Amino acid sequence: MTQVGEGHETAADEAGPVLTFGAPAVGEILAERYQLEQHVNNDSAGRQVWRGIDVVLRRPVAVVLRHPGGDSATEMLQAAVAASRVIHPNLVGVYDAIDEQQRAYVVREWVDGESLRDLLGAEGPLDPARAIAIAHSVADALTAVHATGMVHGNVHPGTTLIGDDGRVVLADARADAADSVEADVRAVGGILYFALTGHWPHAEVGRSALPDATRDSSGNPAAPRQVRAGIPAYLDDLTMDLLDRRVAAPAAEALTAELGRLDAAAEDEEFEDVGPLRFVQGGGGSTEPARSTRKILLGVGALVVIAAIGLIFGIRAINSSGKPDPSASTVAGAGTAAEPDAGGDSTAAPQSDPVKIPLTADMVRIVDPPRGERKDTGEAKYTVDDDSDTAWEMSRYDSPDFGNLKDGMGVLIHLPEPRTLAEVRIEVSTPGAAIDIRTGKTDPGDTSNGDKQIVKQYTKLSDTDTEAIPGNKLTLSGFDPDQKYQYVLVFLTKLPKNEDGPGYKVNVNEIELYGY
Structure with missing residues (x-):
């Protein structure tokens, strides 16, 4: 986890900088400005995360160090520079990025609080209203990132931080070439799923040390409502549609608007009056609410079954009447390619499923x-x-x-x-x-x-x-x-x-x- 925070004042070491060239040490000052105070942990990429203080501006900072610097740190530094250009209340502020060849480090905002991962480890799954509020903040941050043409690439419960003041911030942008806007948006579905169930759907949004979703015999994840009671149907649908690659992912801006609407409804405790989801999956200017794709498929499937039953009974009625209708028998025969015709020839049946x-x-x-x-x-x-x-x-x-x-x-x-x-x-x-x-x-x-x-x-x-x-x-x-x-x-x-x-x-x- 990359723990960052804000509002923690600590005096600088009066003895001055500690000049070292090996492992970083408490009291050492980097770039004649950033004093290291406490080694917090190592993040998922093996980088050291320190709490420090900017001795010039007298503000707390988080310092992320990587050994060595140079070419191996290029991606980390480029991601930091890109992230520093986006200012948003739900994004961790990036202050500096320095490469000393022997080591490289990124200096950024310190936020007092904990990650979503640690929060659920202590409290268990969240209530729907709080899950919506957190996902809304993450989606809003992604909207700002995507507006610049960049992607975040690392939306995860470990990089979603909850401040002690209730502020939700997204940290540790990765900016890898393999990442995409769609992956960012689907990861918001992962955040919702994790907040509601305590599980992270690996196959849908990325492998993790967090426990995978419960799955059926076909490998499909169980919906949040199947895991625990009390989750509104509209929230269950939204979460599963975001994780389903057969359903077109909305733009981050559209998802933010939808989550904002749900967030407001949750504050007023009007869970049952929210209605269907309003973002249009296919884009365009339509304002008609878009229904869940799974529900549409079920409806289409039901119509197909009804039509098939009707056709069967219709054919039986024709056959039993003893009065063949030439036009009717032609239509019925059009759908029976495997049946031999009067001359004994047959048409090959469609190839079976693989x-x-x-x-x-x-x-x-x-x-x-x-x-x-x-x-x-x-x-x-x-x-x-x-x-x-x-x-x-x-x-x-x-x-x-x-x-x-x-x-x-x-x-x-x-x-x-x-x-x-x-x-x-x-x-x-x-x-x-x-x-x-x-x-x-x-x-x-x-x-x-x-x-x-x-x-x-x-x-x-x-x-x-x-x-x-x-x-x-x-x-x-x-x-x-x-x-x-x-x-x-x-x-x-x-x-x-x-x-x-x-x-x-x-x-x-x-x-x-x-x-x-």
């Missing part, structure tokens, strides 16, 4: 092209064991492109015989990985040279450039339905930022292959 192809450890291996150390050999089995808690744990690299050592790494799937394929489903530990699917005719061998040939000879399913995925789960298709495949390569070409420390890294939890 089924999961069982994969075993002896059907997969790691592909690590030359200049790789091939240390991950043997870990491919964890990607096909139907256990999301096990994974191919990749090594850490200094840059997202594998430290310029190779084009990428992947898992080669060797089927016993050629199959007609439909799609590959992949689950990884961290959003932001770039993954593509490649196919070939043979496996040249589990050697450095064999892997080199695979990367050189295999063909990508798509001609477009591979883009970083916004979430933890990805479905890739593009297989030719008229062709059969035996060798399929799931290939990672870009790594996301390591969530557990410096550098870039991702774990591949599960790979599933579907075909006919």
Whole structure:
């Protein structure tokens, strides 16, 4: 957690600066201005967080130090500079960003209080009104960030801070290239879900040390109302729609307006009179309230069932009347392509839904092209064991492109015989990985040279450039339905930022292959 705060006055050390060049120490003054007073903790990226004081302006500050500085600290410093340009009451103020090569540090506002993560650890899930108020503040902060063309990239219960004065602030912008405006907005759904249930939906908004959402047999998260009683239906719908990638995410500005309306209703305790959600998912100027997509789908499904029942009874009525109606029988026959006609010919039935192809450890291996150390050999089995808690744990690299050592790494799937394929489903530990699917005719061998040939000879399913995925789960298709495949390569070409420390890294939890 990055703990920051405000309003804490402490006198500067009268003895003057402590000149050290190793680990920071209490009393040391950085840049002849920022005196370190207390080591608070280390944040999720392994940086040291200190409470300090600006001896020039006599105000408390938070100092975040990283070892070393230089190129490895570029992203942190750039994010700080960008964040300093956005002034908003729900954003932590950034005061300074300094690179000394040996170390780099960001100086920012200190806020007396605790993170949303720690708050729930002490008090448990929040009441709906308080959850709405916190999410409203976070969305408002994101509106200001997005208005500048930037993204925050690190909306999480650990970076959502609750001041002792009730102020809610968002801290620790990351500004990673893999982040997006949509991911920021969906993370507000994660904040709501966490505030209401105490769980953080990993697959929908990013892996975390926080407990994952309770899920059904299909992997879908339980709605807040299924977890605890007393949550209004409109709030339940809003939370789940924000987490559902099948539902278009609203702009942060529209979400802020909606949460503001709900916030006002909560203050007046008019929970049941709020009505449907008002932001329009598809954009445009319509002011008609937009209904939950899930409810629309249920309505459409019901109409389809009613129509099907009507058609069945209509056909039975025609057949039993003994008076065939030529026009009616033509319409009924139009929907029965599998039935033979008078001449005995038949039309092929539609292809069935794809089924999961069982994969075993002896059907997969790691592909690590030359200049790789091939240390991950043997870990491919964890990607096909139907256990999301096990994974191919990749090594850490200094840059997202594998430290310029190779084009990428992947898992080669060797089927016993050629199959007609439909799609590959992949689950990884961290959003932001770039993954593509490649196919070939043979496996040249589990050697450095064999892997080199695979990367050189295999063909990508798509001609477009591979883009970083916004979430933890990805479905890739593009297989030719008229062709059969035996060798399929799931290939990672870009790594996301390591969530557990410096550098870039991702774990591949599960790979599933579907075909006919």
